[in-house]
Amino acid sequence: MKKLIERALKMRGLARAPYSNYSVGAAVITEAGIIIGGCNVENASYGLSICAERSTLFTAIAENHKKFKAMAVATENGGTPCGACRQVIWELCGDIPIITIDAEGKEQQFSSKELLPGAFGAEKLP
Numbered sequence: 759m760k761k762l763i764e765r766a767l768k769m770r771g772l773a774r775a776p777y778s779n780y781s782v783g784a785a786v787i788t789e790a791g792i793i794i795g796g797c798n799v800e801n802a803s804y805g806l807s808i809c810a811e812r813s814t815l816f817t818a819i820a821e822n823h824k825k826f827k828a829m830a831v832a833t834e835n836g837g838t839p840c841g842a843c844r845q846v847i848w849e850l851c852g853d854i855p856i857i858t859i860d861a862e863g864k865e866q867q868f869s870s871k872e873l874l875p876g877a878f879g880a881e882k883l884p
């Protein structure tokens with residue numbers, strides 16, 4: 759867990775957030791123990807920006823990882839994943855621990871299930 763959190767903190771330093779000035783770093787650890795990181799990347803056309811959590815998971819999928827054990831998210835103030843990211847985390851990771859860490863090193867742990875109660879999933883599709 760320490761390495762996962764360290765990676766999320768490092769990724770925060772790579773964020774591109776010139777519009778919001780809210781840098782976010784994230785990291786996931788696979789079942790095999792491989793850690794993949796991501797950060798938010800903003801665009802002048804704001805809606806094209808991507809959150810750290812989704813950039814992390816999309817990178818992991820593109821690198822052929824399929825099973826994830828935990829995610830860490832580093833922000834200034836301990837922010838939790840946004841609604842869109844919660845949906846993506848749920849679908850790609852299932853119920854995993856999500857650890858947030860703020861700039862002062864304060865950690866909090868949640869589960870992806872508690873962050874998205876009553877989740878919509880592929881099983882609801884015809």
Ligand code: THU
Pocket residue numbers: 775778780781782797798799800807808809810811837838839840843
């Ligand atoms: N952001 C994330 O990267 N993750 C979240 O879960 C919340 C929001 C980013 C998006 C945008 O670049 C900035 O933080 C402000 O919303």
